[in-house]
Amino acid sequence: MSVNELLQLDNVAKSFGSTVALEPTSLSIEDGSFVAIVGPSGCGKSTLFNVIAGLLKPDSGEVHVADQVVTGTSGHVGYMLQKDLLMPWRTVEDNITMAARLTRGVTPEDRAEARRVAHQYGLGEFLRHYPHALSGGMRQRVAFMRTLVTRHPLLLLDEPFGALDAQTRLEMQQWLLQVWKEAQRTVLFITHDVDESIFLSDRVLVMSPRPGRIIADFANPLERPRSLDVLTDLRFVELKSQILHLLHGDS
Numbered sequence: 001m002s003v004n005e006l007l008q009l010d011n012v013a014k015s016f017g018s019t020v021a022l023e024p025t026s027l028s029i030e031d032g033s034f035v036a037i038v039g040p041s042g043c044g045k046s047t048l049f050n051v052i053a054g055l056l057k058p059d060s061g062e063v064h065v066a067d068q069v070v071t072g073t074s075g076h077v078g079y080m081l082q083k084d085l086l087m088p089w090r091t092v093e094d095n096i097t098m099a100a101r102l103t104r105g106v107t108p109e110d111r112a113e114a115r116r117v118a119h120q121y122g123l124g125e126f127l128r129h130y131p132h133a134l135s136g137g138m139r140q141r142v143a144f145m146r147t148l149v150t151r152h153p154l155l156l157l158d159e160p161f162g163a164l165d166a167q168t169r170l171e172m173q174q175w176l177l178q179v180w181k182e183a184q185r186t187v188l189f190i191t192h193d194v195d196e197s198i199f200l201s202d203r204v205l206v207m208s209p210r211p212g213r214i215i216a217d218f219a220n221p222l223e224r225p226r227s228l229d230v231l232t233d234l235r236f237v238e239l240k241s242q243i244l245h246l247l248h249g250d251s
């Protein structure tokens with residue numbers, strides 16, 4: 001593994017009984033990059049994340065994170081699950097510190113860090129609130145902060161904005177790019193929204209229908225920082241067209 005790679009998959013495959021969820025897949029992810037993954041429903045995207053996180057053991061192949069072979073859930077990634085629900089009976093602060101509570105107990109430092117990120121990223125006034133008193137976008141921010149405070153260099157985000165309306169989603173995308181830049185993490189981001197995959201990423205991986213495999217790996221030519229103007233940039237439109245054709249054929 002070269003010095004700049006944080007994640008490497010070597011021929012990782014996974015089946016559930018006779019269902020092949022993931023064909024042998026190899027992949028390298030550069031440290032600090034933002035990589036989006038798009039693909040049809042059921043093509044194995046969440047399975048891929050579960051294998052990287054060590055929640056699922058691959059049938060074959062190996063996952064390396066920062067030069068370590070992943071064996072089981074050794075807490076080597078920050079993972080925001082597709083259905084990452086907040087605990088309704090806990091405050092924003094307690095939700096953000098949840099990983100520590102579940103593993104080793106919450107320290108004053110954990111609380112300070114939760115308050116710091118909440119203040120830095122626009123939720124400082126809501127630390128004592130419960131999830132029901134937040135908007136959908138705010139709840140997703142809390143779920144993301146919960147992932148961020150684990151301090152893992154690699155963050156796996158599985159359709160974090162899937163349930164949001166288009167306008168809130170755009171706001172969240174801009175917000176996420178700001179956090180990503182400041183927090184200097186590596187992000188793998190699953191989405192069904194091709195615009196979102198291009199707006200956010202350095203690279204877009206396209207997966208085939210089940211059995212899933214990576215059929216394309218596009219370098220994103222758009223420079224950063226990005227404003228909403230990129231959405232109408234010719235290079236954006238061209239890349240979007242290529243991805244849509246791969247996902248839906250030419251018809």
Ligand SMILES: Nc1ncnc2c1ncn2[C@@H]1O[C@H](COP(=O)(O)OP(=O)(O)OP(=O)(O)O)[C@@H](O)[C@H]1O
Nearest residue numbers: 016019021040041042043044045046047048082210
């Ligand atoms: N724990 C499991 N047991 C059995 N089959 C599973 C399990 N998890 C996933 N599968 C199957 O593996 C395939 C891939 O599922 P996966 O959740 O990875 O898809 P996905 O690409 O994330 O889909 P979506 O975009 O709808 O979230 C599906 O056919 C699914 O039914």
Ligand SMILES: [Mg+2]
Nearest residue numbers: 045046047082
């Ligand atoms: Mg999924």
